[in-house]
Amino acid sequence: MTLKTYPLICTRGVIIFPDQEVVIDVGRPASLAAIENAQDNHGDLICLFSQKRMDLEDPGMDDLYEVGTLCEIRHVRRFDKFIRVKFRGLERVRLKKWVDNGTSDMGEVELIPNQRQDETEEVALVRMIAQAFEQMHPGEKFMSKELMMELSRGVGADVLSDKAVQGFPLATERKQEYLETPGINDRLVMLLQDMEKEKKMSEVEKKINETVKERIDQGQKDYYLREKIHAIKEELGDVAEIDKDVENIRKRLDENPYPEYIKAKVRDELSRYEILPPASGETGVIKAYIDWLMELPWWQVTKDNEDxxxxxxxxxxxxxxxxxxxxxxxxxxxxxxxxxxxxxxxxxxxxxxxxxxxxxxxxxxxxxxxxxxxxxxxxxxxxxxxxxxxxxxxxxxxxxxxxxxxxxxxxxxxxxxxxxxxxxxxxxxxxxxxxxxxxxxxxxxxxxxxxxxxxxxxxxxxxxxxxxxxxxxxxxxxxxxxxxxLSSYTDAEKVNIAREHLVPKQLKENGLTPEQLHISDDMLLYLVRYYTREAGVRQLERTIAA
CATH class of the missing domain: 3.40.50.300 (P-loop containing nucleotide triphosphate hydrolases)
Structure with a gap:
């Protein structure tokens, strides 16, 4: 087993296969240093390994998938804060040891060669894949012109098993499984399985579209989209998961003792609310009306003080x-x-x-x-x-x-x-x-x-x-x-009100204590008789405040 050491870059969700070219924006300091190192000391060769978690800023060896790709740097374009690099995949490699040489990350890697298996089986699998591609609709998102040209030229099984995967709408984990599989026939079998799955998905989508088109008029685009979502939910057996607002309102209606005529009214309005397009001006009006009906007190009551x-x-x-x-x-x-x-x-x-x-x-x-x-x-x-x-x-x-x-x-x-x-x-x-x-x-x-x-x-x-x-x-x-x-207060009543209520209130509002200021009853009576002539006590309160 021969180990070789190359500069190393950690990628987020990008998997590169041999014979595949990918452009990546590189901005992390360690990755920039690795690019410089590869260009200066390693003949533009560098290893790319994908992170298991995309949110990690500074991953270690345990945070990377074990298998990556040895790549060649084909082109570099420099910007202010990052560089745009075109990589070409060369070989599968397994990371054996992480080496930090002080300037950039390095990795000791072992090359993983393609494993030829049963040749008869290989030929049969290639033929089956070619037939499967022929049966697929030309508009499928993974049917690129480049791939069709490769197939028409009679591409090799090893290249086909990698080339076809790069255009497939697969999760990162599934693409990593392809990268970690050295056996060509094994990869071809996986490809057939994924193509069959994609074919069934296309059939389901087609069925959903047909179901939706039967339900609605062609002109109602917004309504069509919403019905399509309903049909998708039906296909998944997920119809009960309706709009959150509507569900919450129905739940409140069932759980609380609203009058029956209010429940009936709210349910009628909800039925209209559900079928209207979200962009319609009437949806806001109906929602506001439902909210008022729900928020009004219909049964809530406070207990009176019986003492x-x-x-x-x-x-x-x-x-x-x-x-x-x-x-x-x-x-x-x-x-x-x-x-x-x-x-x-x-x-x-x-x-x-x-x-x-x-x-x-x-x-x-x-x-x-x-x-x-x-x-x-x-x-x-x-x-x-x-x-x-x-x-x-x-x-x-x-x-x-x-x-x-x-x-x-x-x-x-x-x-x-x-x-x-x-x-x-x-x-x-x-x-x-x-x-x-x-x-x-x-x-x-x-x-x-x-x-x-x-x-x-x-x-x-x-x-x-x-x-x-x-x-x-x-x-x-x-x-x-x-x-x-309520007749006007007598002088005696005003003095009493001032002593019991107004003076303590104004002392508090003016930041004074009873010890700092005392107003006698005679003074209050003098204020009432000679400074205020009113039925109530508002002017008296203002005079005390002054």
């Missing part, structure tokens, strides 16, 4: 006075606890600015242990803001009520409708008329949004509206509201 004393304590902590409002909330809780089911009242807190209407609504949510959502109606002039846009419009969205319910994530939040007296009407419709259905306890169990198109139950929502002026609320809307008047 009346605890609820009373929270209301007293957050607000001084306002006894009438607190009493109404406590009555609602008590009746609900007794009956275990009660339609939520529609409360409207009426009073001048700054008396704590909005903050009281937050406290109610905290006392009930419910989610809190706010919607401001100041300046709303479009009915679609309440009821949503129809899906036929570009960029359509549900109304603010449905958006608020999605944000809450439950069917029984405390929903604050702020500034209900500030709505206006114009040519786009009357939003106050749309609010009639929302705020009617007898109708809001079947609230209809133009975008959602399905009935939505708002009867479990505790709506709290706020307004400054009763006369600005339309009479029909007033009739549906339980008006609770």
């Amino acid at each position: 009346l004393n605890d609820a009373q304590k929270i209301l007293d902590e957050d607000h001084y006075g306002l006894e009438k409002v607190k009493e109404r909330i406590m009555e609602y809780l008590a009746v609900k606890q007794m009956t275990n089911s009660l339609k939520a009242p529609i409360i409207c807190l009426l009073g001048p600015p700054g008396v704590g209407k909005t903050s009281l609504a937050r406290s109610v949510a905290r006392a009930l242990d419910r989610k809190f959502v706010k919607m401001s109606l100041g300046g709303v002039r479009d009915e679609a803001e309440i009821r949503g846009h129809r899906r036929t419009y570009l960029g359509a969205l549900p109304g603010r009520i449905i958006q608020g319910m999605k944000k809450a994530g439950v069917v029984n939040p405390v929903f604050l409708i702020d500034e209900i007296d500030k709505m206006a009407s114009d040519y786009k419709g009357d939003p106050s008329s749309a609010m009639l259905e929302v705020l009617d306890p007898e109708q809001n169990s079947v609230f209809s949004d133009h975008y959602i198109e399905e009935n939505y139950d708002l009867s479990n929502v505790l709506f709290i509206a706020t307004a400054n002026y009763l006369e600005n609320i339309p009479p029909a809307l007033q009739d549906r509201l339980e008006i609770i008047q």
Whole structure:
């Protein structure tokens, strides 16, 4: 066994066979040094071995396949950061030892000659391969003109077994098996097997194409491609693996207690979504609609705080006075606890600015242990803001009520409708008329949004509206509201609110401690009487902050 030493290059996924020419871009420092070494000291001879893993930057002997190719450097073209080299394969070689001479990688290799086997069998195999090539379609991707010319000239079995492989669409591991097989007849048998496999693959593809063409019209190119994928999946027995989005939505429908009419609606929309081409503008509209139906709360609910004393304590902590409002909330809780089911009242807190209407609504949510959502109606002039846009419009969205319910994530939040007296009407419709259905306890169990198109139950929502002026609320809307008047605070109440709430809040916001600043009740009363003249306490808070 004669060993010879040559410079060595590690390739990524490139297998070179004897009598084959390949162009490779070389950029690794060790590989560049090996090229220089081969040109200067080894008569342009160099060995190429393929890596087992392509992601390795600095492979060692254990990371290479044992069998590679001794090559001749035919041409070198230099660029800034790499060189482009044309190699010609000469012989199969087996790597025996890795040698690092300090400048480039070297390898001690043993030449692997071709092994002639049974000559009669060899002739028969060559004839069978030639016949197999003749039966193949001329358009096959591995049927190169060069190979057909070689076959017509009567190429030798050893050259044929290598030449034919280089054009075949084979995995790197399979090509390496050809390189590691010295027996010519063995390689010819492998080639016949792969040709037979390729022939069957072509037949399957043809069958898939025919199946697809029967299903669809010629003009629908996008639809054709998608049906082709379906047919491929059918051939593989892999039909269950449908689009991930659709599968996830179906799974959510099955696993969660959505109302039956919503499940039916979503399934109908999914059927349309699946058959539309991905590039169609309607797919985005349908997907957005399905997402809204799925994300809306249909059954999710929070458990109310059943402890009346605890609820009373929270209301007293957050607000001084306002006894009438607190009493109404406590009555609602008590009746609900007794009956275990009660339609939520529609409360409207009426009073001048700054008396704590909005903050009281937050406290109610905290006392009930419910989610809190706010919607401001100041300046709303479009009915679609309440009821949503129809899906036929570009960029359509549900109304603010449905958006608020999605944000809450439950069917029984405390929903604050702020500034209900500030709505206006114009040519786009009357939003106050749309609010009639929302705020009617007898109708809001079947609230209809133009975008959602399905009935939505708002009867479990505790709506709290706020307004400054009763006369600005339309009479029909007033009739549906339980008006609770919040009158202006007395001087004594303002002093109490300032001492218990406003002063501690402003000390914290201005980075002070109670020890650093103390404001007496007399000083607070002086501020109330001579610096602020208002119903609420907003100006008083600003004065304390100053």
